[in-house]
Amino acid sequence: MGKKTIVIGLDGTPYSLVHKLTQQGICPNLSKLLSAGSLREMKSTHPAVSSVAWTSFMTGKNPAKHGVFGFMDRIPNTYDMYYPNSKHIQGKPIWDILSNYNKRSVVINVPSTYPASEMNGILIAGFVAIDLGRASFPASIVPALKEMGYKIDVETQLIHESKDKLFDDLFLTLEKRTRAILHFMKNEVWDLFIGIFTETDRLHHFFWEFTERNDPKYSPLFLDYYKKIDAAIGKIMENIDNDTTLILLSDHGFCALQQEVYINHWLKEEGFLHFKTTPPKSLADMGEGSRAYCLDPGRIYINLKGREPHGCVEAGNDYEQLRNMLISKLTGLKDPVTKTTIIDKIHKREEIYHGKYFDRAPDLVIEPKHGYDLKGAIYKEALLGKGVFSGMHTYDNAFVYVNHKNITQHSLAITDVTATILHSLDIPLPGDMDGVNFVKWN
Structure with a gap:
């Protein structure tokens, strides 16, 4: 047997x-x-x-x-x-x-x-x-x-x-x-x-x-x-x-x-993301000059020229500088009420992914502190919120x-x-x- x-x-x-x-x-x-x-x-x-x-x-x-x-x-x-x-x-x-x-x-x-x-x-x-x-x-x-x-x-x-x-x-x-x-x-x-x-x-x-x-x-x-x-x-x-x-x-x-964190709201407030319509219905409503956007849960994509339909960020130095800037700014992101740091780590895609479909991977993956659930919603008017989930x-x-x-x-x-x-x-x-x-x- x-x-x-x-x-x-x-x-x-x-x-x-x-x-x-x-x-x-x-x-x-x-x-x-x-x-x-x-x-x-x-x-x-x-x-x-x-x-x-x-x-x-x-x-x-x-x-x-x-x-x-x-x-x-x-x-x-x-x-x-x-x-x-x-x-x-x-x-x-x-x-x-x-x-x-x-x-x-x-x-x-x-x-x-x-x-x-x-x-x-x-x-x-x-x-x-x-x-x-x-x-x-x-x-x-x-x-x-x-x-x-x-x-x-x-x-x-x-x-x-x-x-x-x-x-x-x-x-x-x-x-x-x-x-x-x-x-x-x-x-x-x-x-x-x-x-x-x-x-x-x-x-x-x-x-x-x-x-x-x-x-x-x-x-x-x-x-x-x-x-x-x-x-x-x-x-x-x-x-x-x-x-x-x-x-x-x-x-x-x-x-x-504790809180849901709407990263696209942050990107918009910091000038990295723009929309042609208010409220936007989808990412297709992204406006000219948008440099980054987020998908659930905390996956950031650079609006890369030649990869995205309306990409504006050049590959090479511009891409790396933007990723480093986002890491630096997001790492310091704090809960405005408790002053608690929201982000634990931010991973560049080459640090965590390897394989044939690497080109589909997000450019950055944000790992939050416990209690802060990262979201990719594009229509939120505040950084933080909470729905029906408690875990x-x-x-x-x-x-x-x-x-x-x-x-x-x-x-x-x-x-x-x-x-x-x-x-x-x-x-x-x-x-x-x-x-x-x-x-x-x-």
Whole structure:
């Protein structure tokens, strides 16, 4: 009988939260796992958004190799945007690599896998799937999914009706996701099984602040939710043997959101960005002389001559001087109320990206201080604001767990997890993979 590996993702669950919940006795099944394996802190991607991070997870590549840089990306040589989906991903996901070795995979709810592609096994696509039929391969699994009442995602718009309704849907979606994961674990043949709980990310976005301030109503519900997650992990553990490699991970960390920061407003106020209309409808309304613009979350593009339709910045010295000026000015940006510095680091694209699609990468990627969520909205009339979210993603504080004690010790990033999975199944690493610090054991 061949080796088997199961990967369970808890979208946006921080390393520090896993420690806290296990130490407080909230998650006994996780605590049991930690005593028998190894938990490590892990870095996400730049930027730390699920579409980029989970694509890096499934391919083992950085964005300049797989071609996805955000939830929305630029159509090259235009100011138009598109939402990347599975058809835009360059490079093979891990289940296609395994298929070359006659390994069968079951993949449930990984973001950026919609529409579902043919594969050796079963795939149920995750965010931003909108149609269950197009989200499922093979089509023959759709009746079973409908019979169990499978939910593609949490109905987050319920927050506008009431927090209680959203919490009800969070619990319902978790129940349906758990049921589907257990069903296909038990009833399908697989060498690799991947199941992602994206519900944790939704929980954190809307309720993180409430648990941090120990809200009398929603903090207990937050903990109850993790008890349900822990119970699901317990049921998964019951259905795997001691020879199966179990990997748990998150795609990024999380923290409380203090303010949203509208970088295009700052660029406009500083004279780097102009619009022909008020309010502008899209980046196509950029006015003459605009030198830089921002896409979510904190991706700055220089309006480069020869690359952008109305680019005015010359390549070479002008480009470098502008990047350095933006870094210098943005690094000093402060919250006008608290006087807190907003920006932690600013990365030039050549420092964090490498690969065939490097020319599509943002020129600068801003990494904010915890609490300041960078936005690319073009119509805001103030630097700071706040919407319905109370939690935000972080580049640090993600986690990875492997049910082996004697693993290597080094700095880890999410791109290393794919190589770790291949190692667990004795599959050689492709030469173009970025998993140089993958987790190894004897």
